[in-house]
Amino acid sequence: MPEKMILFSGSSSVGKTAVLRRLLPYLKEHGHTPMVCKIDCLCSEDAALYCSLGIHAVSGLSQDICPDHFLVSNLPELLAHANRHACGLLFIETAGLCHRCSPATEHSISGCVLDCTASFHTPARLGPMLTQADFLVLTKIDMISQAELELVRGQLNRINPGAVLFPIDGLAGYGIEPLGDWLLSLPDCKSFENDRLRHSMPAGVCSYCVGETRVGGLFQQGVVGKIEFGDDL
Amino acid sequence: MNTLTILPGHARDGAPETFEALSLKPGEILAVVGNTGSGKSRLIKDIEQLVGRDSVTGRLILLDGARIAPANRLLVSDRLVAHLSQNMRFVLDVTVAEFLRLHCLCRDKAANLPASVIALANTITPEPILPGNSLNLLSGGQSRALMIADIAMVCDSPIVLIDELENAGIDKKRAFGLLADSGKLILIVTHDPHTALMASRRIILEGGAIVRILERSKEEALLSGELDRSYERQRALQQRMRKGERLI
Ligand SMILES: Nc1ncnc2c1ncn2[C@@H]1O[C@H](COP(=O)(O)OP(=O)(O)OP(=O)(O)O)[C@@H](O)[C@H]1O
Ligand SMILES: [Mg+2]
Numbered sequence: 001m002p003e004k005m006i007l008f009s010g011s012s013s014v015g016k017t018a019v020l021r022r023l024l025p026y027l028k029e030h031g032h033t034p035m036v037c038k039i040d041c042l043c044s045e046d047a048a049l050y051c052s053l054g055i056h057a058v059s060g061l062s063q064d065i066c067p068d069h070f071l072v073s074n075l076p077e078l079l080a081h082a083n084r085h086a087c088g089l090l091f092i093e094t095a096g097l098c099h100r101c102s103p104a105t106e107h108s109i110s111g112c113v114l115d116c117t118a119s120f121h122t123p124a125r126l127g128p129m130l131t132q133a134d135f136l137v138l139t140k141i142d143m144i145s146q147a148e149l150e151l152v153r154g155q156l157n158r159i160n161p162g163a164v165l166f167p168i169d170g171l172a173g174y175g176i177e178p179l180g181d182w183l184l185s186l187p188d189c190k191s192f193e194n195d196r197l198r199h200s201m202p203a204g205v206c207s208y209c210v211g212e213t214r215v216g217g218l219f220q221q222g223v224v225g226k227i228e229f230g231d232d233l
Numbered sequence: 234m235n236t237l238t239i240l241p242g243h244a245r246d247g248a249p250e251t252f253e254a255l256s257l258k259p260g261e262i263l264a265v266v267g268n269t270g271s272g273k274s275r276l277i278k279d280i281e282q283l284v285g286r287d288s289v290t291g292r293l294i295l296l297d298g299a300r301i302a303p304a305n306r307l308l309v310s311d312r313l314v315a316h317l318s319q320n321m322r323f324v325l326d327v328t329v330a331e332f333l334r335l336h337c338l339c340r341d342k343a344a345n346l347p348a349s350v351i352a353l354a355n356t357i358t359p360e361p362i363l364p365g366n367s368l369n370l371l372s373g374g375q376s377r378a379l380m381i382a383d384i385a386m387v388c389d390s391p392i393v394l395i396d397e398l399e400n401a402g403i404d405k406k407r408a409f410g411l412l413a414d415s416g417k418l419i420l421i422v423t424h425d426p427h428t429a430l431m432a433s434r435r436i437i438l439e440g441g442a443i444v445r446i447l448e449r450s451k452e453e454a455l456l457s458g459e460l461d462r463s464y465e466r467q468r469a470l471q472q473r474m475r476k477g478e479r480l481i
Contacts, residue, residue: 120325144324146281146316147336147383151325154339167307172289174282178303 002082002090003188005075007104008137009129010113011122012095015139017046018170019113019179020093024055026180027089035087037078039071039094046093056085064211067094068101069201075105079192089183100202102128107195109186113137116144116152116167123152123159128199131160137179138167234259234313234391235297237280237418242291245272245441250292252443255436257418259391264429265422267438273422274319276438277394280420281316283309290441315388317380317412319396319422321373329371329379330364336387346386353411354382357403359475374402385411395421399428406464427464430457 008016024034035056038046042061050057058081062070071094082090094103104110112133114123117140123130130136136156141149153165164182168175204223206212212219237257241250257263265273275290283294283306293300301309325332333347347364355361358378362371371379381403384393393412398405398421405428413419420436423429430453437445449457470480 117324120327142278143320145318145320145380146314147332147380147387148323148325150311150339151327151332151335154335172287174284174288177285177287178306181303 001079001192003088004183004186005079005090005092005105005108005189005192006183007108007110008091008093008113009096009102009104009111009133010137011099011115011118014113014115014118015168015170016093016095016113017049019137019139019168019176020091021049021053022168022170022173022176023180024050024091025053026176027184028055030180030184032089032184033087034089034091035082035085036091036093037081039067039092041067041095041097056087066097066101066201068096068103071103072105072197072201075192075195096129099126099129102132102197102199104128104132104198105195106198107189107192109134109183110198111135111137112163113139114156115140116149120152120155123156130156132198133160133163135164135166135179135182136160138165139170141167141175142169142171234418236295237392238295238298239276239280239443240293240295241443242286242288242293243442244439248442250442250444252446255443255446257420259418260416261434262413262419262421262432264432264435265420265438266424266429266435269424271438272441273438274396275441276436276443277316277318277396277420277422280392281310281314281394282306283314313390314392314394315384315390316394317384317396317398322376323368323371323380325368327368328364329362329366329368332368333383333387336383340387342387350382350386351379353386354378357381357408357411378403378408381408381411385414391417393417393419395419397422397424399423399425404468406468427457427460430454430460 008020010016020036027034036050038044038057038059040059040061044059047057047059060070060074078090110133112130114136116138138152149167156165166175166179206222206224207219239255241252243249265276267273279288279290279292280294282288283301284292285300285303286293330347333350337344337346351362351364358374360372360375362375362379395412398408421428421432429435430449433449435447436443473480
């Protein structure tokens with residue numbers, strides 16, 4: 001089985017791939033064998049990019065299923081795959097969907113990638129993907145002022161004080177070395193048996209989860225939530 | 234911090250830089266000059282990030298002769314380096330007051346400091362900045378003025394990196410006066426000879442590489458006074474023009 005399972009989650013286009021395409025060759029140079037699984041909804045060209053760097057990569061398209069649920073359902077198979085290919089480091093890159101879920105498990109090393117040019121208010125909205133991460137990667141640091149970067153770091157520190165923070169300039173590769181060294185310094189996971197999600201996924205299967213398209217009370221079945229307006233008659 | 238040393242990397246085409254080690258000391262002002270795209274901003278960034286051969290230039294920065302461990306760089310840089318980047322805009326969606334409150338919090342500064350920072354910024358920009366303004370909607374000149382006041386009052390770091398002062402319509406001489414506390418090491422990127430001659434040495438960049446380091450000569454020091462008089466004249470004319478007056 002792999003030594004480590006490392007999760008890179010973060011919204012679309014925050015720079016997950018830009019970081020990994022620098023980090024994985026760095027780990028390879030240091031004698032490790034990383035592989036990546038890219039989880040996406042509809043399509044992804046990233047696997048081809050990793051392969052062109054000489055890194056084993058697979059992609060999983062969740063299609064109609066929530067990508068976080070899809071990922072958790074595929075973990076045993078992914079670990080077995082990494083094992084068959086003798087890859088000691090299994091990286092999983094996922095964009096998630098609504099950021100209410102987090103596919104982080106207790107045995108994984110869970111990282112959240114954030115774009116520091118995005119809204120200052122984004123991190124507070126991210127939920128368990130951010131609050132329960134072991135490490136945070138801040139991308140596009142070359143685009144903001146030093147003072148603003150300090151503010152963003154301070155805010156992340158308040159939201160998740162335990163996480164280790166890595167500011168990275170993915171284009172130049174600045175900041176990759178500390179991240180790689182830190183990941184390697186963590187103890188290996190001896191066994192992936194009896195792993196558990198760190199945070200349960202949202203309750204509910206409703207008619208829309210299984211393909212209903214019609215709008216209206218008649219078609220709503222299963223677990224259905226309603227807004228409380230406070231001015232109901 | 235007693236010395237900051239820059240060790241050579243390579244030009245954009247990969248050719249090694251030819252200078253030996255370049256050592257800089259507190260109290261010194263250096264100008265960084267060169268064509269647009271020659272790598273001036275990158276050099277400044279290398280210093281801010283205390284790079285260890287892991288930036289595009291391959292340069293190595295030493296503090297008091299020692300490399301900074303990658304894991305400590307951020308903290309050391311926070312403590313020692315203030316960087317006024319070339320960026321003329323803020324990006325974050327917070328108010329000016331919130332920005333300053335949080336920045337003072339990061340730097341353990343008094344809670345009443347933000348009002349003084351805004352007041353100072355308003356001495357170098359003619360259009361006043363208000364605490365309730367959105368940070369990312371400030372004009373270029375207002376942003377610049379606030380960045381400068383923030384560096385002068387909130388950061389108070391021994392190394393100050395300034396990436397161009399001239400192009401924001403603010404009073405560059407006054408702005409420089411705010412930042413250039415004696416005893417600090419100051420590097421200023423400029424396209425302007427008047428600014429460049431405020432420095433005792435200038436670093437010349439070309440093709441991404443440091444190609445020359447020049448001391449200011451006696452003749453240049455004299456020229457500096459002349460350029461200063463013409464700067465003052467230019468400023469006075471600019472003010473009248475802005476007020477809608479005849480220039481002559
Ligand atoms: N030694 C180098 N090797 C490779 N790329 C470099 C090197 N030095 C600089 N660059 C890159 O070249 C580009 C232009 O450099 P930079 O922005 O520093 O120019 P500049 O002198 O500040 O220009 P301007 O006067 O327009 O501000 C940047 O993308 C920078 O990262
Ligand atoms: Mg520049």
